[in-house]
Amino acid sequence: MNLFTLELRKHRLLIGGLVLLVLVWAAWLTRGVVNGDPLITLGLALGTLLAIAPLGVLVPIVLARALFGEAGGPLAFLFTSPRSGLTHVGARMGLGLLVLGVYYAALTGVVHWVAAAAGVRYDAWLPPALWAYGLLAWVAPLLALGLVYGLVVSAYRPGRGGQIVAVAASAGAVALWQWMGRFALDHLSFLPRLPIPHVVLPEEVSRLLGLSNVGLDLKTALEPLMSSVPTAPLWVGLLVTLALLAVAVRLWEEAEWA
Amino acid sequence: MLVEMSEVTRRFGGTVAVDGLTLALPEGEVVGLLGTNGAGKSTTLKLLAGLLYPDAGEVRLDGAPPRRARGAIAFLPERGQMYEWLDVKGAAGLFGTLYPDFRPERFHELLGQLEVPRRSLAQMSKGQRARFLLAATLARKARLYLLDEPLGGVDLITRDRILAALVSEWREDATYVLSTHEVAEAEGIFDRAVFMKEGRVVLSASAEELRERGQSVAQAFREVLA
Numbered sequence: 001m002n003l004f005t006l007e008l009r010k011h012r013l014l015i016g017g018l019v020l021l022v023l024v025w026a027a028w029l030t031r032g033v034v035n036g037d038p039l040i041t042l043g044l045a046l047g048t049l050l051a052i053a054p055l056g057v058l059v060p061i062v063l064a065r066a067l068f069g070e071a072g073g074p075l076a077f078l079f080t081s082p083r084s085g086l087t088h089v090g091a092r093m094g095l096g097l098l099v100l101g102v103y104y105a106a107l108t109g110v111v112h113w114v115a116a117a118a119g120v121r122y123d124a125w126l127p128p129a130l131w132a133y134g135l136l137a138w139v140a141p142l143l144a145l146g147l148v149y150g151l152v153v154s155a156y157r158p159g160r161g162g163q164i165v166a167v168a169a170s171a172g173a174v175a176l177w178q179w180m181g182r183f184a185l186d187h188l189s190f191l192p193r194l195p196i197p198h199v200v201l202p203e204e205v206s207r208l209l210g211l212s213n214v215g216l217d218l219k220t221a222l223e224p225l226m227s228s229v230p231t232a233p234l235w236v237g238l239l240v241t242l243a244l245l246a247v248a249v250r251l252w253e254e255a256e257w258a
Numbered sequence: 259m260l261v262e263m264s265e266v267t268r269r270f271g272g273t274v275a276v277d278g279l280t281l282a283l284p285e286g287e288v289v290g291l292l293g294t295n296g297a298g299k300s301t302t303l304k305l306l307a308g309l310l311y312p313d314a315g316e317v318r319l320d321g322a323p324p325r326r327a328r329g330a331i332a333f334l335p336e337r338g339q340m341y342e343w344l345d346v347k348g349a350a351g352l353f354g355t356l357y358p359d360f361r362p363e364r365f366h367e368l369l370g371q372l373e374v375p376r377r378s379l380a381q382m383s384k385g386q387r388a389r390f391l392l393a394a395t396l397a398r399k400a401r402l403y404l405l406d407e408p409l410g411g412v413d414l415i416t417r418d419r420i421l422a423a424l425v426s427e428w429r430e431d432a433t434y435v436l437s438t439h440e441v442a443e444a445e446g447i448f449d450r451a452v453f454m455k456e457g458r459v460v461l462s463a464s465a466e467e468l469r470e471r472g473q474s475v476a477q478a479f480r481e482v483l484a
Contacts, residue, residue, distance in 0.1 A: 001348050001351030001352045001355060002351075002355050003355060006352060006355070009341075009343065009348075010341065074339060074340055074341055076309060076333065076335045077340065077353075077356060078356065079309060080307055080308070080309065080328055080331060080332075080333050081328065081356035081357060082328040082329035082357070082358065083355075083356060253325070256309060256310050256311060257304065257309040257310070257335075258270070258304070258309075258310065
């Protein structure tokens with residue numbers, strides 16, 4: 001049993017829960033498509049995705065916390081192992097990224113299928129780009145942040161004072177996140193940008209909106225507002241992830257087990 | 259000397275758990291770390307294992323800080339816990355991953371010697387779990403073995419099995435440090451007894467020196483620590 005399979009074995013219930021959630025959601029949407037209401041089903045799929053958007057924040061944090069949430073005993077055996085902190089943290093981060101990567105790929109895949117059934121056409125690169133963007137700019141930093149918090153809580157078991165500091169730090173992290181997002185958009189415009197994708201809605205939607213009898217292309221609608229999509233948040237997310245992982249590795253190397 | 263602690267102090271808030279402790283342990287000795295509750299034995303073992311850092315003083319294993327010499331230290335914590343779902347096969351795999359010096363075949367031999375059933379930890383009794391973890395710890399080929407209360411909370415027959423396993427595992431290139439309250443049962447295997455009180459060493463004597471004074475380890479324990 002290596003460290004990766006150890007983490008997999010430890011978190012099988014959580015991972016199984018995520019699988020069940022996606023399966024139930026996909027089955028519910030499949031029923032809508034099979035019953036001949038793909039457009040309404042697409043609306044429901046996007047609506048439910050928006051409704052569970054906070055879950056997109058919560059799931060990486062819960063998973064990361066679980067990955068570092070240890071009972072007191074096993075940590076002693078893990079800390080005394082001569083394997084490097086990078087190996088331990090890497091195994092946890094690797095499993096977290098794999099689980100969440102598959103989870104978000106499943107969400108993207110299901111929406112892609114429902115959208116195709118509803119007659120929405122778009123560039124082939126859009127679903128993988130959305131998945132990669134979400135994973136690198138959003139999920140990976142959250143997962144790394146959760147790993148750092150989880151390690152601090154597990155290894156140092158902060159008292160009430162420490163918990164107050166942790167809550168304040170969490171609030172500060174949100175503000176820092178916003179600041180970094182604004183900084184990325186304002187000052188990192190030199191980084192590569194993605195073109196606005198073609199997303200052509202079915203004619204029924206255009207007719208419903210009273211626009212025309214041909215499919216509406218969102219690219220045409222969006223181009224007056226923005227010419228391309230910045231990738232700066234993606235690079236910032238990657239940098240933040242690496243910095244947080246470096247902190248987690250250092251904490252692992254220095255952690256005490258009282 | 260394999261292990262050297264010089265003027266080591268460790269505090270927890272206002273409590274001084276270890277107070278200016280100086281200790282040198284050579285290779286090949288089985289050392290009993292003895293003292294009443296709260297004497298600082300567990301803290302001393304964690305300092306030696308590199309799981310705690312001293313507030314003052316230095317701990318060295320072969321000249322290096324313990325955290326850097328982790329590969330040479332086998333530590334069995336007092337509240338030894340492992341994942342409940344772990345079975346013998348899984349434990350062998352996990353310990354093999356964590357410790358390059360882990361010997362699976364020796365682990366299986368020790369499990370047999372200690373009469374540990376081949377089932378998951380969740381299905382074992384407290385004594386069986388203690389022996390399971392002791393077997394996993396002793397199955398490593400380490401230079402320094404730190405065993406915190408390996409005889410605590412187990413019956414007399416189990417204690418005998420554990421002590422027999424320890425004796426069979428002795429190597430002259432390794433040092434064994436045991437903390438225990440079961441002084442009378444364990445004293446037969448000690449080469450040296452280190453008595454601690456209020457975080458300090460009050461007596462460090464070889465079993466031979468105690469014998470020359472006409473004392474057993476248990477008698478010295480009562481005399482020094484009462």
